[in-house]
Amino acid sequence: MTSGYAIVAVLVVALGTILVGTYGLRVSRTTSDFYVASRTVSPWWNASAIGGEYLSAASFVGIAGLIFAYGPDMLWFPVGYTAGYLVLLTMVAAPLRRSGAYTLPDFAEARFRSRVVRAVASILALAIGWLYLLPQLEGAGLTLNTVTGAPDWVGALIVTVVVTANVMSGGMRSITFVQAFQYWLKLTAITVPIMFLVVVWQVHGAESLTKAEFPHFPHDTEVKFHKDTAIHVEQSIFIKGSGRIDDTHIENTGLVLTSGNHRIGLGSEFTFPQGAPVPHLSTMGHNTNAMWALPESGGEKFPLYGAYSLIIATFLGTMGLPHVIVRFYTNPNGTAARRTTLIVLGLLSVFYLMPPIYGALGRLYTPELLMTGQTDAVVLVLPTRMIDGIGGQLLGALVAGGAFAAFLSTSSGLVVSLAGVLSQDVLRLGGVRGFRISTVLAGIVPLAMTFVSSGMPVADMVGLAFAVAASSLCPLLMLGIWSTRITTVGAIAGMLAGGVPALTAGLVTMFTATGDSWYTVLLSRPAAWTVPLGFAVMYVVSLLTQRHVPPGVQRTMVKLHAPENLGLDGSGPSSSSSDERS
Amino acid sequence: MTTPPPQNDPAQRGRAPKPTQRVVVTSPRTRAPRARRPYSGTREINEQSELGAVYMRTLIRAQRRLGLSVMLVVCASLGVLPLLFSIEPDLGKARVLGLGLPWFLLCVATFPMLLLAGWFYVRQAERSEREFAELVERP
Numbered sequence: 001m002t003s004g005y006a007i008v009a010v011l012v013v014a015l016g017t018i019l020v021g022t023y024g025l026r027v028s029r030t031t032s033d034f035y036v037a038s039r040t041v042s043p044w045w046n047a048s049a050i051g052g053e054y055l056s057a058a059s060f061v062g063i064a065g066l067i068f069a070y071g072p073d074m075l076w077f078p079v080g081y082t083a084g085y086l087v088l089l090t091m092v093a094a095p096l097r098r099s100g101a102y103t104l105p106d107f108a109e110a111r112f113r114s115r116v117v118r119a120v121a122s123i124l125a126l127a128i129g130w131l132y133l134l135p136q137l138e139g140a141g142l143t144l145n146t147v148t149g150a151p152d153w154v155g156a157l158i159v160t161v162v163v164t165a166n167v168m169s170g171g172m173r174s175i176t177f178v179q180a181f182q183y184w185l186k187l188t189a190i191t192v193p194i195m196f197l198v199v200v201w202q203v204h205g206a207e208s209l210t211k212a213e214f215p216h217f218p219h220d221t222e223v224k225f226h227k228d229t230a231i232h233v234e235q236s237i238f239i240k241g242s243g244r245i246d247d248t249h250i251e252n253t254g255l256v257l258t259s260g261n262h263r264i265g266l267g268s269e270f271t272f273p274q275g276a277p278v279p280h281l282s283t284m285g286h287n288t289n290a291m292w293a294l295p296e297s298g299g300e301k302f303p304l305y306g307a308y309s310l311i312i313a314t315f316l317g318t319m320g321l322p323h324v325i326v327r328f329y330t331n332p333n334g335t336a337a338r339r340t341t342l343i344v345l346g347l348l349s350v351f352y353l354m355p356p357i358y359g360a361l362g363r364l365y366t367p368e369l370l371m372t373g374q375t376d377a378v379v380l381v382l383p384t385r386m387i388d389g390i391g392g393q394l395l396g397a398l399v400a401g402g403a404f405a406a407f408l409s410t411s412s413g414l415v416v417s418l419a420g421v422l423s424q425d426v427l428r429l430g431g432v433r434g435f436r437i438s439t440v441l442a443g444i445v446p447l448a449m450t451f452v453s454s455g456m457p458v459a460d461m462v463g464l465a466f467a468v469a470a471s472s473l474c475p476l477l478m479l480g481i482w483s484t485r486i487t488t489v490g491a492i493a494g495m496l497a498g499g500v501p502a503l504t505a506g507l508v509t510m511f512t513a514t515g516d517s518w519y520t521v522l523l524s525r526p527a528a529w530t531v532p533l534g535f536a537v538m539y540v541v542s543l544l545t546q547r548h549v550p551p552g553v554q555r556t557m558v559k560l561h562a563p564e565n566l567g568l569d570g571s572g573p574s575s576s577s578s579d580e581r582s
Numbered sequence: 583m584t585t586p587p588p589q590n591d592p593a594q595r596g597r598a599p600k601p602t603q604r605v606v607v608t609s610p611r612t613r614a615p616r617a618r619r620p621y622s623g624t625r626e627i628n629e630q631s632e633l634g635a636v637y638m639r640t641l642i643r644a645q646r647r648l649g650l651s652v653m654l655v656v657c658a659s660l661g662v663l664p665l666l667f668s669i670e671p672d673l674g675k676a677r678v679l680g681l682g683l684p685w686f687l688l689c690v691a692t693f694p695m696l697l698l699a700g701w702f703y704v705r706q707a708e709r710s711e712r713e714f715a716e717l718v719e720r721p
Contacts, residue, residue, distance in 0.1 A: 091650075091653060341700070
């Protein structure tokens with residue numbers, strides 16, 4: 001669906017982001033400005049910025065794609081992404097702000113007074129950040145590929161360059177404005193088209209979304225295959241076009257696609273007839289729309305384990321994401337941090353009403369994506385497919401612009417926080433120059449990773465980043481904030497015991513083909529066993545090493561939990577050193 | 583707070599009763615930042631006394647209980663759903679307001695519930711912080 005309007009929309013979003021960033025350049029002058037916007041951000045701005053930063057490629061295109069392919073089991077993604085903020089609100093929001101930490105390593109050091117705990121937390125924060133950046137770049141590649149036909153790496157490169165340049169020039173203050181603006185842009189870009197699409201669906205006769213029949217082509221559909229694809233055909237279809245099927249090569253002729261498994265070569269273009277049942281990826285379950293709408297229909301081996309693992313990862317992983325934590329520092333105090341989080345819950349709730357509708361309508365209007373495997377594109381393709389002419393193209397352009405905004409904003413937030421960690425803990429370069437060098441490094445690594453990853457759905461990749469955060473940094477935060485018994489040894493052991501297996505499982509899933517083995521789901525959804533492992537090891541090891549309780553833990557607790565206006569700064573005159581970092 | 587009596591006050595005491603005297607009376611400006619007088623509770627905490635530790639432990643326990651109970655109620659009520667749908671597949675076929683039950687619960691009903699729980703938590707947490715402030719600032 002190459003469309004001139006969509007290219008314009010993507011360009012406008014990219015240029016707009018750069019412009020707002022340049023405007024920020026004139027405002028931000030000092031090192032403090034660069035890192036934390038000098039703490040002058042109001043709760044509504046802050047909440048919009050958190051929303052803008054948090055609604056990533058996974059939220060904008062990924063969730064709809066997964067629901068479209070696998071049905072209501074995938075609704076746990078939007079629910080979990082939102083509920084994660086409730087857990088964050090009830091467990092860490094105010095104490096985290098009161099700790100005065102700017103990054104997670106800062107928190108680790110403030111709580112445990114230990115360089116080693118800090119170093120482990122830094123490495124994990126970097127790993128999570130890069131794991132999370134990768135799907136953003138893949139999503140950008142997919143979007144640009146869908147709207148322009150450009151190769152996948154172009155979109156990833158554009159996002160990396162725009163984000164790196166922007167963060168280098170403006171720093172955090174401009175990023176706060178950019179992010180807040182992008183939340184509202186994304187909400188508009190996903191809401192306005194779906195309203196039109198629902199009206200169109202009603203006008204078409206409101207065909208049931210859950211009929212007991214297999215998805216079929218609504219009209220003659222030309223399909224281009226962007227990679228070698230293994231499909232399963234249920235019932236013989238007569239197709240026309242050119243390309244390679246199994247080992248036969250055809251050129252502009254017709255062919256009967258017999259039922260069974262087939263391999264279609266890269267670059268093939270075939271026209272499928274109206275009314276024919278849609279073949280599907282051989283790795284995907286074959287369901288009627290009625291079966292698709294039921295739970296546990298996605299064809300996974302252990303659906304119940306998968307669902308619970310996803311719930312644990314998303315509910316607990318949110319608090320460990322490096323770009324989320326930075327935002328709490330820009331609140332003036334703990335009370336404001338709580339209120340900001342509550343607003344964020346509201347903003348996310350509104351947004352997440354939309355993606356499931358795209359996924360459901362996709363079953364009727366864009367079923368061929370089940371065959372090409374580009375299920376993530378359903379949000380992008382649906383408007384032009386349902387509405388003919390310029391109207392559909394404009395709505396398609398709006399969605400493409402919104403999707404690009406999603407990649408830009410999440411990547412910006414991640415790059416800012418990763419650059420903070422890199423410059424303070426890894427490169428040990430202070431000042432604006434150190435921050436700039438770190439920014440470049442923070443952007444280049446995931447760009448390089450996109451060339452070797454195996455192209456799994458973006459929401460699944462994001463799920464892995466959540467799993468690592470939930471099994472390593474979440475125990476550190478939860479136990480560190482609420483228990484005085486956690487020792488430095490326990491903190492390190494727990495982070496490693498939860499984080500290393502989760503990270504390994506994630507990398508194995510992303511970069512190798514594990515196939516159909518029984519343990520695949522343990523690797524692709526590791527949270528259900530790595531999270532309890534992290535918590536248990538951290539607590540038990542702490543109980544065994546009570547001699548290593550960090551010094552002054554009572555004072556630290558006062559600082560974390562006492563309201564700010566009482567003059568209880570917890571650590572007396574010696575505490576002000578931690579504030580100098582800003 | 584009254585103005586301090588004039589410095590020559592003791593000297594005047596022995597003489598004949600003075601005529602009526604003007605005394606300036608002022609009240610503290612309530613909007614001004616609170617003067618950091620060492621109220622006992624605050625001081626106990628800052629000086630790390632046993633009593634101060636008890637104050638802090640009370641606050642932390644109250645907040646931990648509140649946070650954990652809100653979180654666990656919400657997580658348990660959501661977390662039981664996959665199990666229910668797995669044990670009783672017919673539940674997945676039930677329909678509410680034209681939507682399948684799983685769709686209705688997860689797309690529509692969850693979000694207001696999360697917001698409500700969050701609002702309740704913020705209100706209670708701020709209340710217990712206010713109570714803590716009153717406790718430690720009592721002279």
